[in-house]
Amino acid sequence: MSHIEKISGGYVHFDIQGQSHRVYFESAGTGPVLLCLHTAGSDSRQYRGILNCTAITERFQVVCFDLPYHGKSSPPAGWQQREYQLTSQLYVDTIIGFMQAMDIERPLAMGCSIGGRVVLHLALQHPEKFRGLIGLQSGAHVNPYYNLEWLHRPDVHGGEVCAGIVSGLIGPHAAEAERWETLWHYMQGGPGVFKGDLHFYKAQGDLRALAHQIDTRKCPLHLLTGEFDYSCTPDDSRDLAQMIAGAHLKIMPGLGHFPMSEAPEEFIAHLLHVLQKFH
Template sequence: MTESLLHHRAEGPACGPPLLLGPSLGASYAVWGKIAPELSATHRVVRWDLPGHGGSAAGLIGPGATVGDLADLVLALADSLGLERFAYAGVSLGGAVGLHLALHHPQRVSSLAMICSSAHFNGSRPWEERAALVRGEGLAGLVETADARWFTPGFTVPELIADHRAADPEAYAACCDALAAFDLRERLPEIAVRTLLIAGRRDPATPPAHLREIADAVPDATLVELPGASHLAPAQCPEAVLTVLRAHLDGPAKRGMEVRREVLGDAHVDRAQSGQNAFTARYQDFISRYAWGEIWTDPTLDRRERSMITLTALVAHGHYDELAMHVRAARRNGLTPEEIGAVLLQTAVYCGVPAANSAFATAQRVLAEEDDPTG
């Protein structure tokens, strides 16, 4: 681990869909301790520490830091792990980092979840005052009031309180500087990624009104309010947060399965699912989530256009069994036999006559079966 990277912990299958988890100011990645292991059953979960918190070096940021600086550190971590695109969830300051990423680097973020967070943190003055206090007196006073800020009365997580006490004051103050300068309210309508907002109804730091403000402005946003939850909801109400996060993260796979059935037909998908085992389960999830849940649902191209592209690619690589399946899919997507023939004729020019010969034979067989299902 180099000191140029954020300290982090990775869990789950290396081939699983990546999910980055961001912490709150004052807390380490232990805030996700009851959720990350559960999510790692299906995802490659990477939780990270803020500079000067947990195991991250304090010198990663300095006075006058911004949320954008923290987001750059997260991207550097993702790059080091080979994560080109990832789902992101963050608490409080960690959620603000996710909002910045979704706005400024939308190509990297597949979905966003903000938990007890905000598009602004009540102006600069409170954070400037807190930064000055910490730089002058350290963290002892804030640690004494952490339970009241983080949890409902009578609840605590000793590990998080200990991490708060151990945080580096200068790095903590720099994070306060970042919060002081953060305000993305005017740009919320530009957020284009699927966004989940989780509010704690008893959260004094970022009350539900802050999350509602985001939900009202972000086009594809869902808001969930948790009764009885305060600011560090993942630590206080892990089961509730986990349930909502799972539904959010599984959205593309569910929609992908719907599209897969619409395009390929129930019979084919049922056969694929019936043959699924522990060895192939992750691959089937990958196909549903990415091929069907993201590519085939992208509105840039319609399904007719995607079918024509797919037919051409399958001919080019000689995948004639798959071609038969996608000739049937092309008919479901509205292509006529004449249009399918025109696509295959074009492949004779660009993929070669022998490939087109095999493609025409495959397509003719499939189309004949459609005309005479008993044949």
């Protein structure tokens, strides 16, 4: 049966570190904003299950956006003259700039993987701007486990290499359709974008020396981590939770590194328990 999803989309123009950007976003629902941040090398299509979940959209306005260079957000003018590298400050400035451009005040923000790392930076730099933060597959650091040079070479298919690298991070119980849609998003990434994102994740965003400074009295922090993930392992998230007084951690059985896209229904069951604390 045909139907139209109750999701609206558009573009917002704003400056990031003095440069003009045109950023694509989607939203659904009404109420306080739940701002969703996608993983490295992918885009906000990962949150399709959240955008279409009435149990969430009846209580929250879900807002997702594609980082510059990702999905429907093009790079800024002059991108061809420099290598793309995501830094901690650029990431934070992009999120805060988007919120300001969209008149979003004190959202509940949720990010996965690099998004799960950047919510920690948001907690350190701007706790007053958020009613709460949710880190999916969130750790204070990650040990490199493959050579990033493979992600941007002229002699290999970049999209297929990116998908191949992350394929093992999906939980073993994910349905075939959800597994392959998650991988398809990676296959469509622009040249060097996944590599540039991982500059933040693997080289520049290490928070082991700072995580203990996060004050959950100013901004509550909830961590949800899939059982089957060797990028951010359950132990990585346990170590992070031990660093931060008042942080809440739930290990999600059967899920992997992309819970919101690889197993939307199973993930939403865990997420609803957290959302109850913010409404």
